[in-house]
Amino acid sequence: MDSNIKFSSGLHVFGNTLDRFVGGGYKEDKSLEELFESASKVKELSGVELIGGWHINEENVDRIKELKNKYNLEIVFIGPDLWTQKRWKNGSFASNDKKIRREAIEVLKKTMDIAAEVNCNLLDVWFAHDGYDYSFQADFIKAWELIIDGLKECADYRKDVNLGIEYKIKEPRTHLFIGTIGKTLLLLEKVNCDNVGVILDVGHSLYGYENMAESAALCKFFGDKLYHLHLNDNYRYWDDDMMVASVHIPEYLELIYWLKRISYKGWYSLDIFPYREDGIGAANECIALLKSLINTVNSFDNKEIEKIINEADGVKSYALIRKILFK
């Protein structure tokens, strides 16, 4: 395997998991230290993602530094808290409430400062509640204006921290404004800042009927904008956040090939939601399968893959999958 590949995980993978039916969660709550300790037990995991509001805030930055050093884990990104509290329920950057919108922008800037403090240069910007559920519930044009303006302001605030836009087509709203790879790259064209790019959650891509390899390649084409990668899987209708490649193996093989081809240098990060599963076990197994898939693709002649792609013949493309897996 390419020895440069680095694995990371959302810290939430090791915590309690809940849904709307089991509000108390399927597992037990864990302390912040227990979460770091759990992450440290995963073989080959060297980084973690933190969510503002769940794991990190202005008050516990020193504690985070301690834990990250104690457990020898990099902070891969921080997700500013634009979505864990009820105050964001009608939106953050695109909120019609000017006060809320201003708070959201300030939260993001503050999170940029915090990130720099913990030696992290990436935020995960997910506009989770910026969207709508019903017909006649949104002014689409105003929403885009507000998001573009807000992002520009934040990107200008400090240039040493990158903003990665994580698009998602639905959940927790039935419609999110920034929902597809196309819309996200379009947003980037308009924002036009060097430190704004894409965080590709391959599950979001899949259940938006995208091909994840294609979405990654388009990030390359439109300005080398793939900052970070969220890995998981689903059955294409919902963000099931299942373990990596548990459903879609051929598409994962294609993704792995393209990540290499576009010289992706970032993390291979787990963003799964192991509702009923042991988080450490799930993460270990995800990395184990990922490594098998990566090794398999790497050990296959990549020039041969390129040649087959250029022939655009379904039979040959399909045969390639078999050859990669069962050579």
Add this chain to the structure above:
Amino acid sequence: MDSNIKFSSGLHVFGNTLDRFVGGGYKEDKSLEELFESASKVKELSGVELIGGWHINEENVDRIKELKNKYNLEIVFIGPDLWTQKRWKNGSFASNDKKIRREAIEVLKKTMDIAAEVNCNLLDVWFAHDGYDYSFQADFIKAWELIIDGLKECADYRKDVNLGIEYKIKEPRTHLFIGTIGKTLLLLEKVNCDNVGVILDVGHSLYGYENMAESAALCKFFGDKLYHLHLNDNYRYWDDDMMVASVHIPEYLELIYWLKRISYKGWYSLDIFPYREDGIGAANECIALLKSLINTVNSFDNKEIEKIINEADGVKSYALIRKILFK
């Protein structure tokens, strides 16, 4: 409107709502009395559904009686707690853990007793966690055997309380065993008890790519088994639990027509999840639209509808929708 139509609602419609991202909820928690009081404020609402574990348990039966009388609300059904706690995470009736399975059966029987005490003759049996998420995670045959046997045992326990099976294709598992109208009616054939029928959640039907009117009609055909109706709407990919007919008006018109045609006598019950909305306002508006739709269908010559159906001509069927709405 048919003056016999009775509207009810899940009590949860008036409470706090949460999802996996906003664990604290989008609103404030309410006391049990506040929930009943809220329900009582909805115009024309005369019944409520209670969920075991959320609203009712062995300890508070007297309190429930008090509240139902004080607020003049019938208890329409009780959902036995087979799904609100982490202990059910790997299943209830189909659990591989014999102890858990026995507990589930006993919870259901106990809930039958409680129902009788509060003058309610229907349980909502939803096998929420009886399913699986991954390949190689379930013994499908054993699961059906366990569910059939368990249901028979419960149905025999007391004949004065009906068991309504609420099927759902996914969530909270990616696959639920009892997921479609076909499987549910097949289950009923095997269980073969007079007091076991169907609770049709029209949203579950819709996002399982069923036509809700057809599913209702099949309940009639296979033994007049439609016990109760859950009304809501969604965008066909997920159980969005949106307000009634907010998306699918023609299909709602067809449903309303068929409910009349099959002589459905049960409740028209709201099972929406107003994550960000005022529950009372949402319920009031659902009933207002429902009444408009019911009146519209009823005021149209139903013989004419039957005639058009029998012609099976798309243009005529489509024209009918316009004529019903804009006559």
Add this chain to the structure above:
Amino acid sequence: MDSNIKFSSGLHVFGNTLDRFVGGGYKEDKSLEELFESASKVKELSGVELIGGWHINEENVDRIKELKNKYNLEIVFIGPDLWTQKRWKNGSFASNDKKIRREAIEVLKKTMDIAAEVNCNLLDVWFAHDGYDYSFQADFIKAWELIIDGLKECADYRKDVNLGIEYKIKEPRTHLFIGTIGKTLLLLEKVNCDNVGVILDVGHSLYGYENMAESAALCKFFGDKLYHLHLNDNYRYWDDDMMVASVHIPEYLELIYWLKRISYKGWYSLDIFPYREDGIGAANECIALLKSLINTVNSFDNKEIEKIINEADGVKSYALIRKILFK
């Protein structure tokens, strides 16, 4: 109703319809004149769309002029034949075969000339076969380069004919490169020609999990690029090309409102596929329902709609639907 609204239809709506199972078609073939004659029988229809390869070619331009005059129908657009023949099966503008690609570009230019001859200033550019079916079957980056370059060349060829890009997420390939509103507007940013815009097929939008009103509004926001509108409906999983608003009435109301708000001046054009239905009857009924919906929206205070949209309150948005339909 706004007296400026003009209705048109694809000419294919009146012809035979086939699918992969019934290759001979569900109806009888019609001559070109019969197609025009059929169109002329639809009340309030004043324009037709022609498909190169099906209806128009270099040889029959004079005949088309005759028929359009005889039946008093405008030619609303011409779809260049990039997709009706087997030679395009592996793509047109993005074909790996240079000869095929060159042919495609020349077909498009030639169709621009033909359009000008029949007094039509719009082409419908649908890259139907430019996509892929299997993993490892496409070089996504090269495809975009080829499409951008080809479009620029064609747009420069003559400025008096507009090129409307009709995006579609799948069919006849499982994945089309230009599949979503986001990708289409991104393409326009790159092509950056005054005479290249969007043809919004609302069904394509719907079954790509877009909201059609939002897609229309985004065309406005990104340069007032909505050239033309294809109206139909579907059940969100496939391009069923059903009669207009036969499934999604609230979303159609919202679309109609937004078309007015963004000052859309183009045609309201039917692109349905009445497999088993009489084409004239289907078109008449589509226009009848459309007119009812348009009148209903127009007669409602549009300032009130704007106000409700700005409140972003689901209950109010939902109540608005009822008020518009049942005031």
Add this chain to the structure above:
Amino acid sequence: MDSNIKFSSGLHVFGNTLDRFVGGGYKEDKSLEELFESASKVKELSGVELIGGWHINEENVDRIKELKNKYNLEIVFIGPDLWTQKRWKNGSFASNDKKIRREAIEVLKKTMDIAAEVNCNLLDVWFAHDGYDYSFQADFIKAWELIIDGLKECADYRKDVNLGIEYKIKEPRTHLFIGTIGKTLLLLEKVNCDNVGVILDVGHSLYGYENMAESAALCKFFGDKLYHLHLNDNYRYWDDDMMVASVHIPEYLELIYWLKRISYKGWYSLDIFPYREDGIGAANECIALLKSLINTVNSFDNKEIEKIINEADGVKSYALIRKILFK
């Protein structure tokens, strides 16, 4: 590999392929003999399926016998022509037109006779047009009555030919009456004839959000009713009829395991639609991948698989996929 496994294919796999856009087809037409000859060139293929109306009819039975002998191919099933002609457009067994319905029943009986003549004991009964597209276009109850009665009549006609019901949720109608595994098994309960069972098209299962292994297992549970298997793959939204396991490898592994576990003795039959691909090449590659998958599952300790299934632990189930593929 289990040496008893026999591979077959639909004869149409080797012919021309068309869709609604490319009516002339993506390939060239082939004579009946060329189709048989093509099938005979596929390695390890020993049977073919014939479609009435496309390949076989009352007139060419002797010719079919000749070809089957000449090319040493068994006739695996015959699909009675209930769907290739326009006369069936509004249904066959469930048609409201008594004459059409009678014709359909007679076609089916005649096809049973033909089958017996060519030493084939299975019909593929697909009610392709028995369904509807619009709201208010079907009398669901009457449709079921007609289908049940018709099937009973045919099943009684001669007991030496089996009728395999192939369910499908949509296409060519937007809704087919016999659409899911649940409805199909329910139909079988009502028909209650020894010679009526299920033909499981795994693609139909997949895009109806079923798990194909579960659907196969339920056929076992409800009377050992799995007669035949159609193999292909898709992206879950449409019947893409792609090459086998080109998308869903873990679910195919689970299917293969369960086919063994339920002692399935029938054919492994290809039902793909290689629109743009060489049919012989596609079939060869499908069998090659199938064999790899079957060997992989068979060489893994099946007791170990059973044990893991019984633990119902997602991490273990997921790890099993890796172990099977990459041991």
